[in-house]
Amino acid sequence: MTRLRKLAVRISDTVVRRSLPSYQSWAEATRRELEFIESDWAALRWALGSWKMAARCQNAPLTSMSEVPRAARNFLRETRVSAVLTLFSLLVMSYWFSGVFRHTVAGRQTRLGWGLVLGILVYIACEAIAFRGWRLPREGGLPEVANAYRSALLHQRDLLSGVWLWSRITLIVAGPMLSAYRVWLLKPSAVHELILRSNLAACGIMVLTLIVTRPANRRIVARYQRTIDELNALEGDGG
Amino acid sequence: MKLRRSPQTALVLTEFLRGPEEWKYGYDISRSTGLKSGTLYPILMRLADHSLLETAWETVEAGRPPRHMYKLTGDGLRYARTQVTAEGVQLPNAQPAFSGGKA
Numbered sequence A: 001m002t003r004l005r006k007l008a009v010r011i012s013d014t015v016v017r018r019s020l021p022s023y024q025s026w027a028e029a030t031r032r033e034l035e036f037i038e039s040d041w042a043a044l045r046w047a048l049g050s051w052k053m054a055a056r057c058q059n060a061p062l063t064s065m066s067e068v069p070r071a072a073r074n075f076l077r078e079t080r081v082s083a084v085l086t087l088f089s090l091l092v093m094s095y096w097f098s099g100v101f102r103h104t105v106a107g108r109q110t111r112l113g114w115g116l117v118l119g120i121l122v123y124i125a126c127e128a129i130a131f132r133g134w135r136l137p138r139e140g141g142l143p144e145v146a147n148a149y150r151s152a153l154l155h156q157r158d159l160l161s162g163v164w165l166w167s168r169i170t171l172i173v174a175g176p177m178l179s180a181y182r183v184w185l186l187k188p189s190a191v192h193e194l195i196l197r198s199n200l201a202a203c204g205i206m207v208l209t210l211i212v213t214r215p216a217n218r219r220i221v222a223r224y225q226r227t228i229d230e231l232n233a234l235e236g237d238g239g
Numbered sequence B: 001m002k003l004r005r006s007p008q009t010a011l012v013l014t015e016f017l018r019g020p021e022e023w024k025y026g027y028d029i030s031r032s033t034g035l036k037s038g039t040l041y042p043i044l045m046r047l048a049d050h051s052l053l054e055t056a057w058e059t060v061e062a063g064r065p066p067r068h069m070y071k072l073t074g075d076g077l078r079y080a081r082t083q084v085t086a087e088g089v090q091l092p093n094a095q096p097a098f099s100g101g102k103a
Helices: A003-018 A021-036 A038-059 A064-104 A110-133 A141-161 A161-186 A190-238 B007-018 B026-034 B039-047 B074-087
Strands: B053-057 B068-070
Touching: A003 A021, A003 A038, A003 A064, A003 A161, A003 B039, A021 A038, A021 A064, A021 A141, A038 B039, A064 A110, A064 A141, A110 A161, A141 A161, A141 A190, A161 A190, A161 B026, B007 B026, B007 B039, B007 B068, B007 B074, B026 B039, B026 B068, B039 B053, B039 B068, B068 B074
Parallel strands: none
Antiparallel strands: B053 B068
């Protein structure tokens, strides 16, 4: 078996493993078809297509409580990756800020800068605490799993909207700006002016990206809310 | 799932109308319609959800894994005929999405 074929099989097996119970037979169907595709590239494209299909099915409404554990596991797996990446980037930023402000003289900007670093560290701590809670209970029944799933969904929904979103953006945008401005004030030179300008440009791009991705962000938030409503409705119906 | 009227759905229905009594395999439909698996299977799922498509697992032959097969139900046939007529779809002279199939 070639590497491409192995990759295709691996992708298809993952799709089967992660599919919700109501779509498992369809995932299995695409996996079986793989055996009848001779070309390795075609097999890989087929497997990637089945991945796309599975992603679409993940967004399909929950129809019964039996689907909740797998949906919750998939959701937690995906959000854990993004949470780890966010935490890592914030840690790097906080380290960078601390370096910049440690080597500058005391002043209003320095205090503000340190405040910002502290804000980011507090944010990281909050995230880490919330992250610890994102585990499905090993013991207990479907209601416990549904509760854990709902908490994670609520957390992610709030993270992507409202106060949490804007406080995060403020911290991320204000940090580099303040530090660049501070360095330029202390040592006005062409190089530091360039740094300040590039920071301004970077912040501009970041804000622009946020504006452009806002509709997608809202769709994600709406999807989380829809899943929360579905969970509530299923529990209300008794599964 | 909501049943959407799309050119891709019409292509799939047309393919089923070529041999209404025959069971068809996913990969074969993909090759003759030119649709990729990520597009084809959600259509098949929606058709099955609306009881327009019958699905079955093939009887196992020695050394070959069973395959999932599809055939339009009576309602499905009626629906396909009205949709294909409404869309004015020609029987496709489609380029295969994947080459080199065994089936």
